[in-house]
Amino acid sequence: MLAAGGGGMSGHGEHEPWGDERRTRQLVRVITGLAVVIVLGAVVGMVYVVLG
DSSP, X not given: OHHHHHHHHHXXXXXXXXXXXXXXXXXXXXXXXXXXXXXXXXXXXXXXXXXX
16 A cells, blocks of 8 residues: 555656655654554564563
């Protein structure tokens, strides 16, 4: 879902580069990065608990 939405937004952004859109993209990147870190942390924690 995110990838499809991002693709559509990037297509619009290249024609009309708005400041708001850039901010939105940055927010999406930050949120995605945080989500990945949290998920990885949870997985590592679970493995650590299971193996420990």
